[in-house]
Each structure stands twice: as C-alpha cells, then as structure tokens.
Amino acid sequence: MATTGAERGVENEAVERLAIIRRFEAAGFRAWPATSVQYDGTWAVRLTASHPAKRLNSINPLDPSDDRRLGERIALAARRFKAYGRPLTFRISPLAAPAIPAHLDAEGWTAFGRSKVMRLVLSEAALASAVDQIPLKDLNRFVSAAFEVHGYEAELRPGFTEVVSSIKADTGLFVLEQNDVSVSTAICVHDGALAGLFEVATAREHRGKGFGKRMLLSALKWAFTRGARIAWLQVEENNEAGLALYRALGFEEIYSYHYRRPGQEG
Structure with missing residues (x-):
C-alpha cells in the first residue's frame, strides 16, 4: 500500500x-x-x-x-x-x-x-530589559558563590570546579550580588547559535525578588551579543518556581527525559 x-x-x-x-x-x-x-x-x-x-x-x-x-x-x-x-x-x-x-x-x-528541556528564541526585543553584566573571570570566586547559593556540600567542590573548567565552549560565569552577598548564580555556555544555561539558582532567602530573572537576562544578552540565537536549559519537573520563571521569560518545552x-x- x-x-x-x-x-x-x-x-x-x-x-x-x-x-x-x-x-x-x-x-x-x-x-x-x-x-x-x-x-x-x-x-x-x-x-x-x-x-x-x-x-x-x-x-x-x-x-x-x-x-x-x-x-x-x-x-x-x-x-x-x-x-x-x-x-x-x-x-x-x-x-x-x-x-x-x-x-x-x-x-x-x-x-x-x-x-x-526548554528553549527560547533570542531577539533584541526579548532582551530589551536586560542589564549589561560582565561575567566573572575568577573561577574560584564563582565556585564559592555557587556553593553558597546552592548550598552544595564542600566535598563536591573539587569535582564541580573540574567540570566547569573542562567546558571548552565560550563560558560566562554570572553572579548577582546584593549588599556584597551572592544571591543568584548561573553558567551560560555559548556554543555557536546556542546558549545553554546551567547551575541556575537563587538563594532561598532571596527568591521571589526578581534577582533570578535579572541575572538570566544579563547572561542571555551576553550570549546574544556573541551570536547565540537560541537559549536552552534543563529543569526538573518538580521545580515549580524555576518553571514559572522560565515560562515567564518565554521558554517553551522541547522534550523531557x-x-x-x-x-x-x-
């Protein structure tokens, strides 16, 4: 037939x-x-x-x-x-x-x-409210901030540092501070037309204040100016706060695992 x-x-x-x-x-x-x-x-x-x-x-x-x-x-x-x-x-x-x-x-x-797994088509309009932020060059400072914000156990630090330092693509390490305290962190990996977001977190006591959104927009603007046109990330299904933030920014689900x-x- x-x-x-x-x-x-x-x-x-x-x-x-x-x-x-x-x-x-x-x-x-x-x-x-x-x-x-x-x-x-x-x-x-x-x-x-x-x-x-x-x-x-x-x-x-x-x-x-x-x-x-x-x-x-x-x-x-x-x-x-x-x-x-x-x-x-x-x-x-x-x-x-x-x-x-x-x-x-x-x-x-x-x-x-x-x-x-979610993605967002990047554009000047989508990033109009983004604040320019220069990513950190100091890996040790970023790792310290990430461990503080995430609450990771200290014994994971050497392995985490090794993984981040092994990323070969252009990598932006972002930390947002409030009164000299790290409140949000993210890693943005620029890989051609793609910008992947990893280790996104806001300290529990600072959630719901817009810090995460501000940091993510800055990270995505950084990648967009370097040629990225699609942002993507992975988020656990039970992370309701994260899903709400990403959907508010315009991210849409591609698939799940x-x-x-x-x-x-x-």
Missing part, C-alpha cells in the same frame, strides 16, 4: 523532531562534559570519578533503533559503573529505543529525576 501524503508528513515531523533533540543532547554533552565517555553502539556511557551528578554518570541511548542485546550490554555497563563507584543509571530521552524502558520495567527498575536505576525509589 502506498504511503499517503499525510503519513509522509507525520514521518517527516518525527524525523525533524529527533534531529532537534539530537542537537540539544549533543550541546548538553559538550556544555557539561563527563571525564570519560565510551560508546557501546549508539549508547554514550558517561562517567566522572570526581563528581557524582547523575547527568555526568549515566548511560545515554541516542538512537531509537538501537535495542540489541540489552541484557548483555547493561551487564557490561554495570561493570564500568562499579569500577567508578557509581550507581548504574540510564538517562532515558526520546532518543532511547522504546524496548529499553520496557526491559528496565521488566527488571524492576524505577524512574526518578524527571526533567524538561528521566533517569532509571535498579530498585531506585521514584
């Missing part, structure tokens, strides 16, 4: 959507680099001995058709994760073959860490 025009249109839309997702997935890997990346077929196995973040220590399937020998490949990955002292973790995006989450379900794995671990509580 011949394919109809409508069916071809649906197929083309699906192909285009996967191409868009691949673009942002690749940008995410470049912007937040793991220290070790190995490939098993089209699975990117990312591991980082110096930092426990799940996005730096996860299996990332990148082709919906790659679902061969699941048990064997997962067992191989498990040995790698064990050698690094990291829990075996899958990151499931729309690029993962449907057979993978089905297999993990059957094996008793559970989902957690559901997040959205989540993590899986054996026996992990969701």
